Amino acid sequence: MNNNSCGPSRIAGCQFTLFPMSEKFVDIILGAIEEVDTSKVWKDTDDVSTCVRGRMGHVFDVTKAIFLHAAKTGEHVAMSGTFSIGCPGDTEADSYMDESDQLLNEEKSQAISQQAGCKFSLYPMGREDYMDAIYEQIDLSKHRGVEVSHAHYATRLDGDVKDIFEAMHQSFDSVQEKVSHVTMTFTISANSPSNQS
Amino acid sequence: MNNNSCGPSRIAGCQFTLFPMSEKFVDIILGAIEEVDTSKVWKDTDDVSTCVRGRMGHVFDVTKAIFLHAAKTGEHVAMSGTFSIGCPGDTEADSYMDESDQLLNEEKSQAISQQAGCKFSLYPMGREDYMDAIYEQIDLSKHRGVEVSHAHYATRLDGDVKDIFEAMHQSFDSVQEKVSHVTMTFTISANSPSNQS
Structure with a gap:
């Protein structure tokens, strides 16, 4: 496999799971998905995770919006996932690469204020x-409103959910400009009772 | 950074989060942790995730046992995490590398029968x-009792939780024999209502 096998399309994807720590987890998941416009991404869901794929901006727009709409219920919710771009052999869903730049969920997302740790x-x-x-590509210090700290095997971000996703998006984007195949794992958690003392 | 900076210790680690989809999530998490002997691994927990580190066998033993003890409550529980070995610069907790081979949680884990998807x-x-x-190192076909299928950006395993962790452990172990720094992400889910039709 070499970098050329990735093709020019640079399709991005995110495989994620939303975890509401509540008996109402089904309603919270379905409610969040209902509020999010996913028409600009390819989407597939099974009992373990959801996969969305398309242009990088829309993949982040949809993933962030689903977490925000679940977290605004006030329940303790978390999301774990992996963003990926340039995965060799990954050419399905290429039709979604023709979508325009306009983010479908940005306006509703901007209206939600929600703290989280990630x-x-x-x-x-x-x-x-x-x-x-x-190290070369990431300069998290420029992200105002996000507190950055080191964790084992990971970087921790604390702040508003929108700022956290913005910091991850920019980091991912910077590295993928230099490296063909990049993955980024994340776990984000909101309304945790251990954080409300 | 080169491979030599990893040192001879080959300390492994897993950063994971347990997600009980239940109002009783605190009790389920604390209950599972209480039943698991973590004395052979370094452990650190915050509001986002838990990190365990030490010899590879003990890291898998503890992670598997925590998921099993949470899943046996019958509640819908999931776990997402990342196993890692050979991470450059990662030398803390090296004292745990002197622990013996004996797995502290194997006997209790073997007594729990639990289906899951991963x-x-x-x-x-x-x-x-x-x-x-x-491709060279992984031959999942030899794992009896686990159904293997392809998912976007991932391989799906269905079967008993113990067999699933065994398949992941052997895959991780095979690759790390050839490659100094290896990470492995996973999401495992049990008692999902969408799987009980």
């Missing part, structure tokens, strides 16, 4: 100097 | 031929 890790694939690629 | 992805770092490293 841990994320970036994995540039197929590069011997992958650690340098991470 | 998606996992292996990421060998710092190798241009990382896809070959994955």
Whole structure:
């Protein structure tokens, strides 16, 4: 496999699961999905996770919006997932790459104010100097409103959910400009009772 | 960074979060942790995730046992996490590498029968031929009792929780013998109502 096999389309994707820590988890998940416009991404859901794929901006727009609409219920909700771009052999759903730039969920997302804690890790694939690629491309200090700290195997971000996703989006985008295949794992948690003392 | 910076210790770790989809999530998490002997691993927990580190066998033993003890409550529970080995610069908690082989939770885990679905992805770092490293080392067909299927960005395993963790453990172990720094993400889900029709 070489970088050329990825093609010019640069389709991005996110495989994620939403976890409401509540008996009402089904209603919270379905309610969040109902409020989010997913028409600009390819989408597939099973009992373990949901996968959305398309242009990077829409993939982040949809993932962030689903978490925000679930978290605004006030219940303790978390989301874990993996963003991916340039995965070799991944050409399905290419038709979604023709969608326009306009983000379908940005206006509703901007109206929601929600604090959260998040841990994320970036994995540039197929590069011997992958650690340098991470250090060179990421400057989290410029993200106002997000508190950055180091965790084992991860970087921790605390702040508003929109700022957290913005910081992850920019980090992911910077690295994928230099490295063909990049994955980024994250776990974000809101309304945790252990954080409300 | 080169492979030599990893040192000879080959400390493994797992950063994971347990998600009970229930109002009783605190009791289920604390109950599971109480039943699991973590004395052979370094452990750190905050409001987003738990990190355990030590010898690979104990890291898998503890992670599997925590999920099993939570799932046996019958509630819909899931766990997402990332196993890691050979992470450059990761030398803390090295004292746990002197622990003996004996798995502290194996006997209790073997007594629990629990079906689940799981998606996992292996990421060998710092190798241009990382896809070959994955394909060469993993032969999931030999794992009896686990149904293997392909998912976007992941491999899906269905079966008993113990067999699922065994398949992940062997895959991770095979790849880390050839590649210094390996990470493996997973999401495992049990007692999902969408799976009980």
